[in-house]
Amino acid sequence: MITATDLEVRAGVRTLLSAPGPALRIQPGDRIGLVGRNGAGKTTTLRILAGEGEPYAGSVTRTGDLGYLPQDPKEGDLEVLAKDRVLSARGLDTLLRDMEKQQALMAEAADDKIRDRAVNRYGQLEERFSALGGYEAESDAARICHSLALPDRVLGQPLKTLSGGQRRRIELARILFAASTGGGKSNTTLLLDEPTNHLDADSIAWLRSFLQNHDGGLVVISHDVDLLNDVVNKVWFLDAVRGEADVYNMGWKKYLDARATDEQRRKRERANAEKKAGALRAQAAKLGAKATKATAAQNMLKRAERMIDDLDDELVADRTAHIRFPEPAACGKTPLMAKGLTKTYGSLEIFTGVDLAIDKGSRVVVLGLNGAGKTTLLKLLGGVEKPDLGTIEPGYGLKLGYFAQEHDTIDDMATVWENIRHAAPDAGGQDLRGLLGAFMFTGPQLDQPAGTLSGGEKTRLALAGLVSSAANVLLLDEPTNNLDPISREQVLEALRSYTGAVVLVTHDPGAAAALNPERVILLPDGTEDHWSDEYQELIELA
Structure with a gap:
């Protein structure tokens, strides 16, 4: 479980998010869609929840296992085989290497004492390997990798030989393997930033099913509307204008309907308030012309201002980037x-x-x-x-x-x-x-x-x-x-x-x-x- 208390997130001097109290909480069974415009602070907030960054204010407490997929994973040793990178999520890669070393000693040692120590050590390692799922876990890892379109030949290659998309899928496989006990169920909290990047349609369908059946908590940032619609049961909306987080305890479609309804209410209330405030201002202008009624005019103006200030903020139209690729420089027939x-x-x-x-x-x-x-x-x-x-x-x-x-x-x-x-x-x-x-x-x-x-x-x-x-x-x-x-x-x-x-x-x-x-x-x-x-x-x- 993860709980953020009085969380404040900033980028430089810009406040991205202010969430007073324990507003943001992830519990087993929560499948949360973290949404908002680019730059609203989704990725930064997820990094802080994962412990990869510090909030400007507030605190984050975490209990239980955590699996975090950043948007741009930075792997460690690129010489490591892809298969070993996935198995490392449960420490199985190290155990397998140690077991192989002891097997070699058992086969090659001429000294009986060295061989006996190798046999005992191998037995200890194998017992631990079995406790962690052992060869069944290897099969689970391979199944997850294949479901993410990572064939056996890729698993046998060093990370440095893989494309960026393949390396990202290896990281996703590693996280899902750590959260899986054979049936795809555990209490691990998953924090996934754009997990469908570099996935084909079949892999996305498999991932959707995995996340639907995941028993632990989940926070996912995604622009894949179908994934959000099929998986999430709660929505956190980061408002880039107000710097606040709105929590909706509902699925994706109901959230979209609720936001549309809420925005229509805000517009109606603002239109009515502005109409009344306009009438008050007009009356104040008439009274203000007479010195004896100046105080009454000022009171009317203050009442009009309060009427507008007390309204819920109307959602400001989203800003958009004005993207236009360059007018190309002159060139020959085949540049x-x-x-x-x-x-x-x-x-x-x-x-x-x-x-x-x-x-x-x-x-x-x-x-x-x-x-x-x-x-x-x-x-x-x-x-x-x-x-x-x-x-x-x-x-x-x-x-x-x-x-x-x-x-x-x-x-x-x-x-x-x-x-x-x-x-x-x-x-x-x-x-x-x-x-x-x-x-x-x-x-x-x-x-x-x-x-x-x-x-x-x-x-x-x-x-x-x-x-x-x-x-x-x-x-x-x-x-x-x-x-x-x-x-x-x-x-x-x-x-x-x-x-x-x-x-x-x-x-x-x-x-x-x-x-x-x-x-x-x-x-x-x-x-x-x-x-x-x-x-x-x-x-x-x-």
């Missing part, structure tokens, strides 16, 4: 070409011999299963990584803009202002402030370290960097991840209107539809084909 691109990690071949030509204004989608090398291809094209074989050939006037799904282009230690200044060193300061304002970064937020931003805010900052670039070829890797519905639609509209060339990697069918692509590159083979409705359906199924 970017690649020949024979090959990339391997150790003995693992990602893809080999990939050729492509990105013509001026062309629109290309890169498709493939998770781990097929989509992100790697964009990194090679963007010069972030080097191919093992093959060449990248820039054409006349090439100006690249690269959006990384893991926000690798953002310096977490630098401020918002320093990041945009780095992205556009030649732009004027006033122009950059105006640009950041269009992306909803103003005032003290400019001095906020980028590492403290939410995933959606990082996405907006990275997109602001692209807008400042005047790029004529955009490399976009999952540009709609972590965005609320309004911000996502802004990105899709920007895709529709952009006239430069785009190479897009996405699991979002809406992003592909907005791009209206001409071609598709299929990985790992590198096959090129004309776009068709079949490929749109493939994204929808994935």
Whole structure:
């Protein structure tokens, strides 16, 4: 169980959340949807609940086991095998390695005393291994991994050889494995930040079922409306305008209905109060003209002000980022070409011999299963990584803009202002402030370290960097991840209107539809084909 008392959350000088008393409590059986606009403080609040950050004020108490999936997991040793990373959730990876060492000693030791010690030690380790579920637990871990579309070959690879999406699914598998006793039930409290990122449709369906059957507490941040509708039985709404949390003890659909009804009530009450206050002000103006009735006029004005002040705050219309990709710089007919691109990690071949030509204004989608090398291809094209074989050939006037799904282009230690200044060193300061304002970064937020931003805010900052670039070829890797519905639609509209060339990697069918692509590159083979409705359906199924 987790209880937050008098919790106050800030980002710099900005108050994100003030929740007096024990308003925020997570108990077994609670399945809470933590919702609000990008920048409302969802990710920051979840980090504090998980013990990964400190509140500005108040306290958080935790009892029982906890499983936390951050939006951008930072794994430890990337040399560790994926399977061992999952098993480490129960300490089984260490036990297995120790058992293997004792087995080797038992087989190789010439000294009877050394062999006897190894036998005794192996027996102790095996007893503990059995108490933790042993080989059944290994089977459970494999089942969870397969349900998250992680095949056996991936489990046998070091983390460093996996794509960002695969590593994130390994972290999710690790957390769910720790919370599972074979039937997916335990009293572990799960804190999950955008758990459906990088999951295909089948994996999302399996995750939905797992969470529905989870006996412990759950807090989930997600822009997957279907997941929220099917899983949550309580909603915490973080109001970015008021800096408060509203708690709704109901499911997702009833919450949406309740908010709509509540907002209609607020509007009616405000309209009636403003009408009465207007009449009082008009009367006060008449009385105020006579010196003998000045006091009565002032009392009427004060009454009108109290009438407005006593109203519940009407929800202010959500601000939206004004996202428009840059007017592309002039370039030649084919600004970017690649020949024979090959990339391997150790003995693992990602893809080999990939050729492509990105013509001026062309629109290309890169498709493939998770781990097929989509992100790697964009990194090679963007010069972030080097191919093992093959060449990248820039054409006349090439100006690249690269959006990384893991926000690798953002310096977490630098401020918002320093990041945009780095992205556009030649732009004027006033122009950059105006640009950041269009992306909803103003005032003290400019001095906020980028590492403290939410995933959606990082996405907006990275997109602001692209807008400042005047790029004529955009490399976009999952540009709609972590965005609320309004911000996502802004990105899709920007895709529709952009006239430069785009190479897009996405699991979002809406992003592909907005791009209206001409071609598709299929990985790992590198096959090129004309776009068709079949490929749109493939994204929808994935």
